[in-house]
Amino acid sequence: MTIIENVVxxxxxxxxxxxxxxxxxxxxSGFGRFAAPVDENPSLYIVEAHRAVSEVDEIIGPELIxxxxxxxxxxxxxxxxxxxxDNLSHIGANTALAVSVAVAKAAANVKKMPLYSYIGGTFTTELPVPLIGFASDEAFEYYVMVRDLMEITDVVDAMVKIEEHAEKTSVEELSKASEAASDELGLDIAIGIVQKRPLELEEVLRTVEDNNIAYIKPLGGEELFLELIASTHGVFVDGEYLFKEKDIIDRRYYNALxxxxxxxxxxxxxxxxxxxxxxxRxxxxxxxxxxESADEALPHMAVGLKCPAIMLYKDSLVKINELIRIAEDLGERGRIITFEG
Structure with missing residues (x-):
């Protein structure tokens, strides 16, 4: 039975x-558990965490039984x-997400289905391309991406080779290392960059144009995004900053989110x-x-929601390995989603 009997x-x-x-x-006859992650500016410290637990135990849980x-x-x-x-400021987005995903996990558990299949349905067969964050400096966080990915493990091999070839952490050095890794592994390997501080428009454009970059998450106004979209081909321009700051969701400004x-x-x-x-589009x-916690749900959500890509950190071994297991579970039915900028 999928009737909720308790929420803890x-x-x-x-x-x-x-x-x-x-x-x-x-x-x-089922059970689901999820630990909510915390974003860059964590506000859910120990006192707030205990308050969230009280909300679940005293208010939300009894209501959901x-x-x-x-x-x-x-x-x-x-x-x-x-x-x-209108923004979950009372119970908190962390608490809402923890309850929501735990509910889905419990229902999937009763049905003896993997979470990705429960979320996405019978015809869920597509795997996301992983982008793995592996380094950072004052200006950027760096990710590795394999354009012609055939196996999930290809991106791990690519990351290891880039780290072997790079003598220091800089966009130029990692770009050269990605090209050397491409030649060595026979894969089309590129890097992704996430801006950590504002840069002049010309510097951002020059960085993308002069290096082996397939993905950028810019930090700036609409003009920067418009120029990047107009000046690049086959590069993913991530609009998270515009979406968060100005609620803009528009293909004219960015092609990835x-x-x-x-x-x-x-x-x-x-x-x-x-x-x-x-x-x-x-x-x-x-x-x-x-x-984040060592919870395996994120790859399941990416597969179930048919997201063409997933961003993970290199120390997120539980999630990377779970994505490999999902690929194995899907077998010949599974295919990696075409990921084109």
Whole structure:
């Protein structure tokens, strides 16, 4: 049975020593657990984590007992109703996400289905291209991407080779190392860059044009995004900054959007945003938050929501290995989604 019998919250510790909330959803014959990640500016410290646990144990949990865990959209909308604000500022996006994903996991567990198949349905066969973050300097965070990916492990091999060839961490050195790795492995390897501080428009354009870059997450105004879209071909321009700062979701400004589940609340909210991006012909990229638990759900969400790419950090071994397991589970049915800028 998928009727919810109990909902339990607890404090959990994430990567980097940050605190968050973990939620168990228990049905008569199923169980789901999820620990909410925390983004770049963590606000969910130990006091807030304990407050979130109290919200789950005293308010949210009792309200959800008796709901059918298969009614994901209904439960997610009810979480918004319990919160009573237009941005989940009362119960918190962390708490809403923890409850929502735990509900989906419980329902999938009852049905003895992998989470990706429960979310995406019978015809879920597409695997996302992984972008793996492996280095950073004062200006950028660096990711590795394999354009002609055949196996999930190709991107891990590419990262290792780039690290072997690079003598220092700089965009020029890592670009050269990616080209050397391409020759050595026979793969089309490129790097991705995430801006950490504002740069002059000309410097950003020159950096992309002069190096082996396939992905950039810029930091700036509309003019920067318009110039990048107009001046590049086959490069993913990630519009997360414009979306977060100005609520712009428009193909004229960017062709990709990294989506961190923690920023949007429930699984239903995540599903809707992914579809909104696709309707604008923008590539949705499910992205790991800065501080995460060793939970395997993110790759399942990326596959279930049919996101063409997923962004992970190199120390996220649980998630990388789970993506490999999903590929193995799909077998000949599985195929990597075409990921074109």
């Amino acid at each position: 919250g607890r404090v959990t510790i994430l990567r980097g020593g940050k605190y968050s909330i973990e939620v168990d959803v228990i049905t008569s 008796g709901f059918d865990a298969q009614e994901q959209e209904l439960i997610d909308s009810y979480l918004w109703e319990i919160d009573g604000t 990294s989506i961190k589940p923690i920023n949007f609340g429930t699984l239903t909210d995540l599903y809707n945003l992914v579809n909104d991006a696709k309707s604008e 923008i590539t949705p990229i499910l992205a790991e938050a800065k501080f």
